[in-house]
Amino acid sequence: MNKRFALLAVFVVLALVLVACGGGETTTVTETVEVEVTRIVEVEVAGAAGPAEAITFAGGGDTLGAVQDRGILNCGVSGSLLAFSFPDEDGVMQGFDADYCRAVAAATLGDAEAVEFRSSNASERFPILQSGEIDVLIRNTTWTLSRDTSLGFNFVPTTFYDGQGMLVRKDSGITTLEDMDGGTVCVNAGTTTEKNLADVFRSRGISYETVVFAETADVRTAYDEGRCDGWTTDKSGLIANSALLTDPENHIILEATLSKEPLGPLVRHGDDNWFDIVKWTVNCTILAEDLGVDSSNVDDMLGSDDPQVLNLLGVEGDLAQALGLNNDFCYQVIKQVGNYEEIYNRALGPDTAYDVPRGLNSLWTDGGLLYSPPFR
Numbered sequence: 522m523n524k525r526f527a528l529l530a531v532f533v534v535l536a537l538v539l540v541a542c543g544g545g546e547t548t549t550v551t552e553t554v555e556v557e558v559t560r561i562v563e564v565e566v567a568g569a570a571g572p573a574e575a576i577t578f579a580g581g582g583d584t585l586g587a588v589q590d591r592g593i594l595n596c597g598v599s600g601s602l603l604a605f606s607f608p609d610e611d612g613v614m615q616g617f618d619a620d621y622c623r624a625v626a627a628a629t630l631g632d633a634e635a636v637e638f639r640s641s642n643a644s645e646r647f648p649i650l651q652s653g654e655i656d657v658l659i660r661n662t663t664w665t666l667s668r669d670t671s672l673g674f675n676f677v678p679t680t681f682y683d684g685q686g687m688l689v690r691k692d693s694g695i696t697t698l699e700d701m702d703g704g705t706v707c708v709n710a711g712t713t714t715e716k717n718l719a720d721v722f723r724s725r726g727i728s729y730e731t732v733v734f735a736e737t738a739d740v741r742t743a744y745d746e747g748r749c750d751g752w753t754t755d756k757s758g759l760i761a762n763s764a765l766l767t768d769p770e771n772h773i774i775l776e777a778t779l780s781k782e783p784l785g786p787l788v789r790h791g792d793d794n795w796f797d798i799v800k801w802t803v804n805c806t807i808l809a810e811d812l813g814v815d816s817s818n819v820d821d822m823l824g825s826d827d828p829q830v831l832n833l834l835g836v837e838g839d840l841a842q843a844l845g846l847n848n849d850f851c852y853q854v855i856k857q858v859g860n861y862e863e864i865y866n867r868a869l870g871p872d873t874a875y876d877v878p879r880g881l882n883s884l885w886t887d888g889g890l891l892y893s894p895p896f897r
């Protein structure tokens with residue numbers, strides 16, 4: 522038991538006043554949750570629509586110590602987004618985001634399966650991270666300025682570069698956003714999606730009405746039943762979700778991309794060490810792909826002649842000690858979960874129903890945006 526940060530299981534009633542994603546609106550959320558509190562930090566949140574409000578959240582402290590004492594990583598996911606986090610027929614959470622939860626567990630606990638997945642809709646996801654109910658949120662969440670600052674989070678390097686798209690029925694005759702003038706659009710509440718839709722349609726002079734739901738299943742049903750002309754969200758979400766429509770082949774995603782949606786893990790403000798750990802876990806998966814290290818050859822790679830590989834896998838040096846981790850943390854990630862390419866392909870690659878081209882999610886050497894700083 523870490524004496525410095527002995528954990529207390531307490532009931533905390535939190536009245537959180539949050540700036541809705543993208544700013545401009547405020548949402549009042551009252552939550553009663555059981556949380557493990559290491560230290561309480563008071564922060565001022567400057568809401569876009571009013572004076573600064575005080576929120577209390579379980580920030581700071583020793584998240585690594587808490588995770589290791591617990592022996593389990595509490596990881597927030599969507600839980601209802603195919604390819605990213607969705608339970609399989611045995612109830613096991615699968616997908617790209619779920620595997621990044623496993624990567625953090627492998628790095629910090631040496632066991633990729635030591636994860637408690639906490640499902641959340643778009644509006645719940647931030648309160649459960651602020652309250653300490655989860656240690657990290659890995660839930661197709663877009664890195665924005667307001668989330669990175671006033672909401673009190675730190676985003677690690679992006680794991681999936683996405684953009685907002687629009688799904689329409691093939692027989693609707695709609696081929697451009699302008700064709701949607703006067704129409705209706707189905708959208709998820711509490712997302713960047715709502716705000717981007719308003720910005721793009723206003724700037725292009727397109728009039729429209731929204732039909733808004735908290736749960737994606739309700740958005741999908743409404744669109745499927747013809748209550749909306751279009752359904753807008755991250756393109757990855759449209760690709761995955763459209764598989765659940767009654768007639769998936771009768772719909773198309775328009776060419777237009779309405780926004781940039783850099784998706785990736787985030788942690789609370791106030792614990793730089795934990796921020797570094799999640800950040801270098803992601804970097805480990807990217808650099809491993811870059812150096813040709815994967816789960817099938819990682820044991821052989823322990824005998825590599827390449828000093829970069831030896832540093833990455835912790836065979837030489839003691840870089841991981843500065844993170845408070847074992848020197849083999851990245852070895853464990855690659856051995857148990859795989860490098861970026863393996864994680865991507867398992868969820869979205871050519872052998873899946875989605876077959877999403879890597880595009881911006883290629884390594885920098887292949888014209889993409891994935892680039893890990895050195896393990897030095």
Ligand SMILES: N[C@@H](CCC(=O)N[C@@H](CS)C(=O)NCC(=O)O)C(=O)O
Binds near residue numbers: 542736755
């Ligand atoms: N990336 C956007 C949108 C994220 C989002 O919540 N998308 C919906 C539609 S794909 C979703 O994840 N739904 C699954 C769920 O509600 O669990 C954001 O961060 O605001």
